[in-house]
Each structure stands twice: as C-alpha cells, then as structure tokens.
Amino acid sequence: MMAGEGSAAKPRGGRLCTICNTRRAALKRPKTLEQVFFSFTCLFFFSHFLVIVNNHLFKRGERVAIGASGGKDSTVLAYVLSELNNRHDYGLDLFLLSVDEGITGYRDDSLETVKRNEIQYGLPLKVVSYKELYGWTMDEIVKLIGLKNNCTFCGVFRRQALDRGATLLKVDKLVTGHNADDIAETVLLNILRGDIARLSRCTSITTGEDGPIPRCKPFKEDLNILFTYAYFKKLDYFSTECIYSPNAYRGFAREFIKDLERIRPRAILDIIQSGEDFRISTFTKMPEQGNCERCGYISSQKWCKACVLLEGLNRGLPKMGIGRTRVLDNERDKDTRQTNGTKSIESKQCGTLDF
Numbered sequence: 639m640m641a642g643e644g645s646a647a648k649p650r651g652g653r654l655c656t657i658c659n660t661r662r663a664a665l666k667r668p669k670t671l672e673q674v675f676f677s678f679t680c681l682f683f684f685s686h687f688l689v690i691v692n693n694h695l696f697k698r699g700e701r702v703a704i705g706a707s708g709g710k711d712s713t714v715l716a717y718v719l720s721e722l723n724n725r726h727d728y729g730l731d732l733f734l735l736s737v738d739e740g741i742t743g744y745r746d747d748s749l750e751t752v753k754r755n756e757i758q759y760g761l762p763l764k765v766v767s768y769k770e771l772y773g774w775t776m777d778e779i780v781k782l783i784g785l786k787n788n789c790t791f792c793g794v795f796r797r798q799a800l801d802r803g804a805t806l807l808k809v810d811k812l813v814t815g816h817n818a819d820d821i822a823e824t825v826l827l828n829i830l831r832g833d834i835a836r837l838s839r840c841t842s843i844t845t846g847e848d849g850p851i852p853r854c855k856p857f858k859e860d861l862n863i864l865f866t867y868a869y870f871k872k873l874d875y876f877s878t879e880c881i882y883s884p885n886a887y888r889g890f891a892r893e894f895i896k897d898l899e900r901i902r903p904r905a906i907l908d909i910i911q912s913g914e915d916f917r918i919s920t921f922t923k924m925p926e927q928g929n930c931e932r933c934g935y936i937s938s939q940k941w942c943k944a945c946v947l948l949e950g951l952n953r954g955l956p957k958m959g960i961g962r963t964r965v966l967d968n969e970r971d972k973d974t975r976q977t978n979g980t981k982s983i984e985s986k987q988c989g990t991l992d993f
C-alpha cells in the first residue's frame with residue numbers, strides 16, 4: 639500500500655499524491671467524486687494539522703517546548719511540529735526539552751540523538767538533569783534501591799523535571815509524544831490503582847490548563863502509525879528500552895493490552911474511549927490542588943511526591959513515599975483518604991511519563 643514512500647525518485651506507474659506530487663498515492667478520498675489521492679506521509683501530516691486546528695492546541699506567538707526523549711514518537715512530534723510551523727506559518731517558538739535521568743548506556747545515547755535532532759530541525763535544545771535538580775542520578779538511585787520501585791522515582795522526578803525545564807524556557811505549553819498505546823496503558827493503570835483524579839484527566843489531549851504550564855498530547859489517538867511515519871521519513875531516533883524498566887508495572891499492563899489487541903484490534907481505542915466516557919460521581923471527593931510547602935511545586939499534599947521521595951533518599955530511607963505509606967501526610971490528607979480512599983499523588987510504578 640505504501641510502496642514508494644520516502645524515496646526521492648518519482649515512482650514508476652500509478653497515480654501521484656495530489657498534495658506532494660512526488661510520492662505514489664496510497665489512498666483515494668472516499669467521500670467525494672474528485673480524483674484526489676494522498677500518499678501515506680501527506681495523509682499523516684494533514685491529519686495532524688487537523689488535530690492541532692480542531693483542538694485549538696496552539697495560539698500564534700506561543701513558546702512551545704517539545705518533550706524530547708530521542709525516542710521515535712517525540713522525534714516524529716518534533717519533526718511534524720517544526721514542519722507545520724514553517725509551512726503554515728503558525729508563528730510558534732519551538733524548543734526541544736530533554737530530561738537527563740542519569741542512566742548510563744541509555745539516556746546518554748538517546749541524548750546524542752536529540753542533539754542531532756537539534757541541528758537537523760534547527761530547534762534550540764535545553765537539557766535538565768536529575769543530578770542538578772535533585773542531586774541524584776538514576777544510576778545512583780538504582781544502586782541504592784535496586785530494580786524494584788526505581789520507576790516510581792524516575793516517573794515522579796521526570797514529570798516534575800519537565801515542568802521545571804519548561805519554566806526555565808518560559809514556554810506557554812509543553813507537548814509530549816504520548817501515543818494511543820501509552821494512553822490506554824495509563825487508563826488501565828489508573829483503574830488498577832484506583833486513581834480517580836488521574837483517570838478523569840489522562841485521556842484529555844490538553845491537561846493542566848489550570849496550572850502554570852498546560853501539557854498537550856497531539857498523538858494521543860495514533861496507533862502503530864508513528865513507527866511507519868518515522869521509517870518512511872528516515873527520521874533519526876533512538877529505539878532502545880530503558881535498562882532499568884524490566885520490572886515496571888506498566889510493562890505488565892502493556893503486555894496485557896497487546897494480548898487484547900491481538901484478539902481484538904480495536905481494544906486500545908476502546909480502552910481510551912472508556913476513559914473518555916468515564917464520569918466521576920458527584921459524591922467522590924477529589925484531591926485539592928495546592929503547593930508543596932518545601933519546593934513550591936503543585937501538590938495536593940503537604941509535600942509533593944518528589945520531595946517525599948528525595949527526603950527518603952537523603953535520609954537513607956528510600957522506601958519512604960513508596961506505595962501506600964505516606965510518611966509526611968498532614969491532617970488534610972487524612973481527611974481526603976478517609977472520605978474517598980483515593981491516592982492523589984500515589985507512587986507510579988511504571989516506565990512511562992504519566993499525565
């Protein structure tokens with residue numbers, strides 16, 4: 639179906655894409671009588687143009703940070719956003735923002751990819767590291783706590799590190815390359831953890847609009863297509879799994895969803911749909927958003943999860959803040975727990991960044 643995609647030479651035989659006039663057409667517009675043909679890459683590009691327009695994701699003149707892990711999804715995101723910005727004159731100031739977790743043999747290699755992307759796409763890159771923000775690298779944390787619960791530290795620190803990096807860049811928005819698989823896994827994990835607060839927002843294309851920096855996921859409905867796009871466009875990305883995530887809870891959810899998908903290909907989209915249609919009972923008390931007394935970061939607890947975890951590390955009590963034990967809860971937290979049993983800033987035992 640997609641023969642000839644990505645090749646520079648004009649394909650022999652068959653119609654050419656009406657938009658780019660170089661690649662062989664893969665699809666004919668079904669609902670019109672016009673003879674309009676799209677190549678796969680043009681269709682991909684156009685559909686994301688529509689996602690951005692229909693969801694009003696950006697305003698002219700905004701500064702936007704792209705969470706760049708060096709992986710395929712964020713690389714496609716950086717490429718597509720910079721192309722759309724140039725071709726359609728969105729007037730956005732785009733930046734690459736990477737978090738260096740300090741994982742030797744994994745993040746150092748993927749950061750090299752992001753540094754090449756910086757040159758390839760002409761987007762300025764900002765790197766923030768766990769070492770400079772928290773005083774610890776993941777290598778050091780894993781040395782202390784082993785390979786159980788390490789993803790909790792990494793997930794909590796990374797989410798906050800991205801926000802901190804975005805603040806340093808003074809951006810209006812942060813976009814990430816979360817795809818449909820990531821969102822379906824997150825829906826399932828939030829159900830398994832009984833995390834109603836996150837379940838209610840994890841399927842939204844934009845979150846955190848009431849906070850300092852809203853976050854967008856333009857690929858939230860993309861299933862398996864990003865790999866194909868990266869392949870045809872010959873994008874430069876890094877494709878190794880994190881060396882510290884073999885026991886990640888998210889990995890089990892991922893396997894389960896993949897098994898479901900094999901039996902029923904729509905399973906992933908249906909899980910997302912269920913998350914979108916989910917309604918919270920008016921009797922459910924939701925955690926109130928405040929600020930961490932220690933670092934000022936948004937938190938529904940006295941201390942944010944990152945500060946609790948960091949305190950544990952610094953005091954040689956790394957299990958502090960893991961699982962359901964909340965060592966530093968205040969009276970308000972007790973109230974919330976008794977009323978609804980939810981765990982608003984519960985530990986996140988998984989390998990992917992959760993929004």
Ligand SMILES: Nc1ncnc2c1ncn2[C@@H]1O[C@H](COP(=O)(O)OP(=O)(O)OP(=O)(O)O)[C@@H](O)[C@H]1O
Nearest residue numbers: 705706707709710711712736737814815816990991
């Ligand atoms: N270290 C990081 N620095 C910056 N952004 C990150 C980092 N890790 C993850 N992200 C952002 O969160 C999104 C989802 O995270 P996930 O862990 O699924 O990424 P990945 O599998 O390493 O790579 P990708 O999603 O880019 O293929 C990424 O697409 C990226 O936008």
